[in-house]
Amino acid sequence: MKASGDHDGTTVSAGGRAARNNRLLGVGGATMAVTMIALTYAAAPFYSAFCRATGYEGTPQRVTANTDAAGHRVLRVGFDANVAPGLDWSFEPESESVRLRTGKTVTVFFRARNLTDKPAVAHATFNVSPEVSGEYFDKISCFCFTEQHLGPHESAEWPVVFFLDPSLETDESMAKVDSITLSYTLFAPPSEKPAPARSADRAGPAG
Amino acid sequence: MASVTDLSHHDVEAHHEHHLPTGWRRFLYSTNHKDIGTLYLVFAICAGLIGTVLSIIIRAELLEPGMHVFPLISAIMSGDGSLDAAKNMYNVFFSSHAIIMIFFMVMPAMMGGFGNWMVPLLIGAPDMAFPRLNNLSFWLLVASFILLMCSLFAEGSPGMRGFGGGWVLYPPMSSTVGTPGPAADFVILSMHLAGASSIIGSINFIATIFNMRAPGMTMFRMPLFPWSVLVTAFLLLLALPVLAGALTMLLTDRNFHTTFFEPAGGGDPILFQHLFWFFAHPEVYILIIPGFGMVSQVVATFSKKPIFGYVGMVYAMLAIAFLGFAVWAHHMFTTGMSLNAQRYFVFATMVIAVPTGVKVFSWLATMWGGSISLRPPMLWAIGFVFVFTVGGVTGVVLANAAIDRYLHDTYYVVAHFHYVMSLGAVFSIFAGFYYWFPKMTGYLYDERLAKWHFWVSFVGINLAFFPQHFLGFQGMPRRVVDYTEAYAFWNMVSSIGAFIGGAGTLIFVYLLYDAFKAKRLAGDNPWGPGATTLEWTLPSPPPFHTWETPPHIFGDEDAHAPAIAGQRSPA
Numbered sequence: 001m002k003a004s005g006d007h008d009g010t011t012v013s014a015g016g017r018a019a020r021n022n023r024l025l026g027v028g029g030a031t032m033a034v035t036m037i038a039l040t041y042a043a044a045p046f047y048s049a050f051c052r053a054t055g056y057e058g059t060p061q062r063v064t065a066n067t068d069a070a071g072h073r074v075l076r077v078g079f080d081a082n083v084a085p086g087l088d089w090s091f092e093p094e095s096e097s098v099r100l101r102t103g104k105t106v107t108v109f110f111r112a113r114n115l116t117d118k119p120a121v122a123h124a125t126f127n128v129s130p131e132v133s134g135e136y137f138d139k140i141s142c143f144c145f146t147e148q149h150l151g152p153h154e155s156a157e158w159p160v161v162f163f164l165d166p167s168l169e170t171d172e173s174m175a176k177v178d179s180i181t182l183s184y185t186l187f188a189p190p191s192e193k194p195a196p197a198r199s200a201d202r203a204g205p206a207g
Numbered sequence: 208m209a210s211v212t213d214l215s216h217h218d219v220e221a222h223h224e225h226h227l228p229t230g231w232r233r234f235l236y237s238t239n240h241k242d243i244g245t246l247y248l249v250f251a252i253c254a255g256l257i258g259t260v261l262s263i264i265i266r267a268e269l270l271e272p273g274m275h276v277f278p279l280i281s282a283i284m285s286g287d288g289s290l291d292a293a294k295n296m297y298n299v300f301f302s303s304h305a306i307i308m309i310f311f312m313v314m315p316a317m318m319g320g321f322g323n324w325m326v327p328l329l330i331g332a333p334d335m336a337f338p339r340l341n342n343l344s345f346w347l348l349v350a351s352f353i354l355l356m357c358s359l360f361a362e363g364s365p366g367m368r369g370f371g372g373g374w375v376l377y378p379p380m381s382s383t384v385g386t387p388g389p390a391a392d393f394v395i396l397s398m399h400l401a402g403a404s405s406i407i408g409s410i411n412f413i414a415t416i417f418n419m420r421a422p423g424m425t426m427f428r429m430p431l432f433p434w435s436v437l438v439t440a441f442l443l444l445l446a447l448p449v450l451a452g453a454l455t456m457l458l459t460d461r462n463f464h465t466t467f468f469e470p471a472g473g474g475d476p477i478l479f480q481h482l483f484w485f486f487a488h489p490e491v492y493i494l495i496i497p498g499f500g501m502v503s504q505v506v507a508t509f510s511k512k513p514i515f516g517y518v519g520m521v522y523a524m525l526a527i528a529f530l531g532f533a534v535w536a537h538h539m540f541t542t543g544m545s546l547n548a549q550r551y552f553v554f555a556t557m558v559i560a561v562p563t564g565v566k567v568f569s570w571l572a573t574m575w576g577g578s579i580s581l582r583p584p585m586l587w588a589i590g591f592v593f594v595f596t597v598g599g600v601t602g603v604v605l606a607n608a609a610i611d612r613y614l615h616d617t618y619y620v621v622a623h624f625h626y627v628m629s630l631g632a633v634f635s636i637f638a639g640f641y642y643w644f645p646k647m648t649g650y651l652y653d654e655r656l657a658k659w660h661f662w663v664s665f666v667g668i669n670l671a672f673f674p675q676h677f678l679g680f681q682g683m684p685r686r687v688v689d690y691t692e693a694y695a696f697w698n699m700v701s702s703i704g705a706f707i708g709g710a711g712t713l714i715f716v717y718l719l720y721d722a723f724k725a726k727r728l729a730g731d732n733p734w735g736p737g738a739t740t741l742e743w744t745l746p747s748p749p750p751f752h753t754w755e756t757p758p759h760i761f762g763d764e765d766a767h768a769p770a771i772a773g774q775r776s777p778a
Contacts, residue, residue, distance in 0.1 A: 021418045022336040029410035033448045040452025040482060044467055047478045057477055057543065084471060125470045131543035173546045187471035 055135030058127035060162070060182070062145070063138045071102025071166030080183040081110055087122055087188040088115045089150070094157070097179075102166040105140065110184065112148070113155035122186045123147050133180045136168035144184060227751055235346075238338035239751060240323045245647070246345050247319030248640075252719075254311035254352065259712050261304040266671070266705035268297060269698050274689055285368055295364060297688040298371025303359065305374035306394070309494065310401045311352050313628070316636050317497035318408060318443075319345065322436045324647060326412060328742040328749065329433050331421025331758040336414035344408040351400035354393050362388030370394045373686065375483060376457065378468040378476045383461050392461060395454045402447040402454075409440035409447075416440075423760030428770040430740050431520055435500025438524045439493050442531065446489035453482035477542055484535035492531040494628060495595075496524055498635025499566060502588045504740065505638045506570050509585035510577025511737035516569040518767045523562035523569075530559045540608045541615045549608040556606035560599065567596055582734070583657035587638035590665050591631055598626030601676065616686075619679020625672045637661075637715075644722070645729030649748040652722040656714060664711035670704025739771040 051059040077100050079093035094109040114120055124144040128137045143158035150156060160182075168174040228236065237243055268276040274293060281296045282288035323341065327334055335341045359369045363386045370390040372380035376398075381391050416437045420429070456467035457479065466472025468479045499520075507514040514520060536544060537552045544552075570592050579585065601623040605611050614620060637660075645651050674697035683694045690698065732743040741758055742749070760770045 018418060022414045025414035025417055026337060026340075026410055029406075029413050029444055032444050033406050033410075036445055036448035037452045040449045041456075043452075043482060044456070044474075044478060047475065047481065048473070051475070056545070057475070123471070125473070129543070132545050185470065189471075 051134075055133075055137070056131070058129050058131035058134040060126065060128055060134055060137040060139050061165075062142075063140060065140060066103070066105045066138075066163050067165075069103050069166050071104075071164070071169060073166075073169050074099055074101050075164060075177070076100075076179040077106075077164070078179060078181040079108065079110070080181055082183070082185040084185055084187045087120070087186055089113060089120070089122060089186060090115060091184070091186050100164060102136075102164045102168060105161060105163040107159050107161045109157045109159055110143070111155065111157055112150065112186070114150035114153060117152045119149065119151045119154075121147050121149050121189055123189065124184045124186050126182065126184050128180050128182050130177055130180070132171075132173040133168065133177055136165040136171070136174065137180065137182070138163055138165050147189075148186075236342070238334075238342055240327050240335045240338070240341065241647075241749065241751070243341050243345050244320050244322075244324030247315045247323060247348075248321075248647075250345075250348065250352075251312050251316035251320055254307050254315070256712070256716075258304050258307040258312055259709060261300050261307070263705060263709045265297070265300055265304065266702040268688060269690070270702040271699065272690055272692055272695055277688065292367060294688050295367040295371055296369070298373075298686070299359065299363070299369030301686060302371055302373050302394075303355070303369070306355060306398075308629070309374065309490070310398070311348070311355075313494045313632050313636065314401075314405060315348060317494070317501075317632075317639075318405070318412070318436065318439060319348070321432070321501065321636075321639050321643065322408075322412060322497065325643060325742060326415060326433050326436050327419070328745065328753060329430050329740055330416060330419065330424050331741055331754050331760065332415055332419035333752065333754045335411050336419055337411045340407050340411055344404045344411070347400050347404035347407070351397045351404060354397035354400065358390045358393030358397065361390040361393055363390030364388065375480075375487070376454070377483070378457060378460070378479050381457060381461075382468060382476075392458065395458050395461075398454055399451060402451045405443050406447050406451075409443035412436050412440040413444070421754065421757035421760055423762075423764055424770055425764050427518065427521070427767040428760065428762070428764070430500075430769045431503040431514060431517070432497070432500035434521050435497045435503075435524055438528045439496045442489045442493050442496070442528050445532065446486045446493065449482055450486035450490075453479055453486070456482075477539075480539055480542065481535065484538045485532070488535045488538065489528070489531040491624070491628070492527055494632045495635070496528065498591065498632050498639075499524060501639035501642070502570065502591050502635050503573075505584045505588040505642050506573050506592075508642070508734055508737040508739075509580050509582060509588070510574045511580075511735075512573055512577040513739075513768060514569065515572035515575075516565070517769060519565055520569050523565040526562040527559060530555065530562070534559065537606055537608075537611070540611045553606055553608050557603060560603050563599055567592060567599070578737075580735075580737075583652075583654055583661060584638050584642035584734075586658060586661045587634050587641060590661060591634035591638060594626050594630035594634060594669070598623055598628075598631055601626065614679055616684055617679035618675040618683045618685055621685045622672045622675035622679060625668075625675070630668050630672065637664075642734075643742075645733045646742055646745075646747050646749070648722070649729055649746075650722050650725070651727040651729045651733060652718050653725070656718040656721065660711055660714040660718060663714060664708055667704050667707030667709070667711055671701050671708055672704070674698075674700045674704075740769070741772045744772045 051057050052062070055061055076097050078097040079095070081091045081093050083089050083091050090113045092111055094111060098106060098108060100106055126144045128134050140161040140163070142160045148156070148158070227233070234242060234246055237246070264276060264280065268274065274290065277293035277297050278288055278290060281293040285292060285296070323335065362368060363370045365387060368390065370381070370386055370393070372386060372391065376394065379385050416433055456465065459465040460467055460469055460474070466474040468474045468476045470476070503514050503520060534552060534556045536548065537556045540549060540552070601619070605614060605620065605623055641652070641657055677697050678694055681694060683690055729747045731746055732738050734743070744758070745753055758772070762770060
């Protein structure tokens with residue numbers, strides 16, 4: 001048996017070096033834990049940047065102009081408009097769908113109307129499904145990039161300008177996709193919704 | 208207090224009898240690894256019994272189509288006999304069942320209980336590196352459990368009590384949309400405390416194992432159980448903070464208007480799933496890897512052979528732990544990932560079958576040609592190898608994204624994870640329990656009863672969970688309180704199996720009573736020549752302080768084989 005210096009026949013923790021090593025390992029472990037918490041928080045902005053960059057989860061791409069590369073496939077693009085509880089607006093697409101050749105830019109309109117007697121602000125979230133098509137759905141301009149204001153009983157027509165990237169024709173995930181749905185949901189800003197009351201009407205009994 | 212007085216006397220030879228704290232002080236203020244281990248085990252047994260009762264009630268409800276049991280319980284417990292209250296209570300029951308079994312039964316039993324008790328004994332350390340943190344770990348867990356119990360009585364969904372969103376806590380079910388009441392906040396805070404408890408515990412294990420091994424006990428001469436605890440401690444240290452972070456985000460979303468998972472503010476509920484499973488997939492390995500360690504030692508002991516492929520076993524655990532962090536999205540195949548992402552996660556998941564296979568083959572090879580004695584710990588260990596392999600095989604099936612599309616959230620998944628957890632992890636806990644019970648208490652249990660416990664549990668639980676594969680293939684979704692006639696037959700079989708399994712648990716409770724009443728003395732080593740690890744050289748039960756003088760570890764320090772207590776050359 002080789003006895004090392006800090007095992008001198010008494011307790012291990014009595015040895016000064018062992019205690020120091022314990023503290024070192026303890027601090028190292030705690031640092032690892034804190035780092036992981038920090039990385040978890042860093043995951044939130046990273047994840048949204050990742051979605052924007054890759055189209056993951058059906059996040060459409062935001063581009064400044066069409067590349068004008070003409071494609072061959074013709075896909076149906078459907079539109080879907082929703083209003084989240086807590087916002088008393090009406091919201092609908094002007095046309096239910098369009099048929100669109102890849103590479104061709106199109107402008108569609110959504111109609112919104114504030115049904116209340118008060119001015120209000122709303123923000124639209126959006127995505128496309130199937131989610132793999134997010135990478136090829138390029139928006140040049142959209143009302144969803146900014147907050148929208150509507151006065152009492154005011155209505156508006158909001159444009160969306162987009163095209164489908166012809167490179168989707170080479171992606172096997174897109175081979176069987178003939179129809180893409182662009183969906184919007186209008187939300188009141190989070191701080192303005194009366195949370196408990198709203199949830200009480202919405203959440204039915206579980207099960 | 209005990210530690211302060213004891214530490215100053217450590218230089219003197221160990222005659223602490225007159226210092227031993229007694230009564231409630233001994234346990235409330237305990238800094239002794241054995242007492243804390245005992246506390247953890249008692250806690251785990253109590254929580255396990257509660258979790259078992261919940262599961263039996265769930266299976267009683269699912270015995271037949273229609274709703275029979277929960278309307279009655281709901282009427283008695285909350286005074287609300289409506290069908291909606293009963294459905295809510297069902298959701299609360301299965302959510303609580305999962306949380307209790309994972310965080311308050313398996314984890315405390317394996318890491319807190321056997322880890323605390325046996326790691327210092329097995330590596331020749333006098334105690335854990337941070338005895339007072341060890342005390343904190345345990346009592347945080349108790350506080351955590353109390354918070355979970357509070358959630359049962361707090362409002363969750365409007366007009367309903369308790370949190371019914373499953374252990375996965377997905378928003379929007381767990382956000383103010385699905386559960387506006389404080390029940391979800393109680394669950395979140397409970398998980399925070401349980402997480403803090405485990406993180407502190409794992410730092411303690413890492414420091415202990417790295418720094419407090421007896422001279423000559425090199426890393427590659429440690430038995431496999433301390434190895435498994437070390438690997439698990441790293442998993443905990445890396446995975447649990449992710450849960451803590453995600454739950455904190457959920458908590459601030461619920462109460463302080465942040466929008467991490469709230470689409471209205473640009474957040475994304477799917478992000479929660481990613482964070483949750485980045486924690487929860489390693490978590491399932493946290494639940495099973497200490498079991499690997501225990502089973503390895505039990506199989507070696509009762510085959511009277513050293514474990515086959517010791518170094519391979521260590522690396523297999525490391526590989527499983529490492530890969531466990533890289534496969535989380537296989538729980539999310541139906542969330543609309545691209546084909547390439549699915550391909551990666553399918554492949555990475557299947558790779559895990561390789562180190563797992565190494566372990567199963569090593570256990571079989573250890574038994575092969577060994578002088579096997581089928582005493583209760585060995586029965587449970589062999590049972591573990593069988594059910595874990597069944598669960599592992601269905602895991603490989605589920606790893607296929609294409610098949611998962613069909614089986615996702617069906618009873619097939621329920622059967623799969625109960626085979627690895629409810630049978631695998633629990634069988635390994637019982638293997639460890641029956642292995643070390645004589646050492647921990649100094650008493651022998653009635654081996655006949657222990658065998659009955661095994662066979663009744665084995666038949667019951669297999670009967671309960673095997674038919675659930677069929678139900679899953681038939682398309683029965685999980686987490687439902689009622690089902691159509693088409694699923695009636697196998698549900699009936701499954702429930703009967705669960706009742707038989709419950710009877711097995713009663714045998715276990717009686718066995719404990721009998722062992723403490725009969726007081727059959729165990730002696731230092733009741734298992735004979737196969738038991739070669741250090742703890743068997745100590746008296747049973749071991750004295751309050753052990754290895755104050757480090758044990759002599761003989762043999763070649765560079766050998767890659769577990770040290771054999773008292774033997775001068777490695778086998």
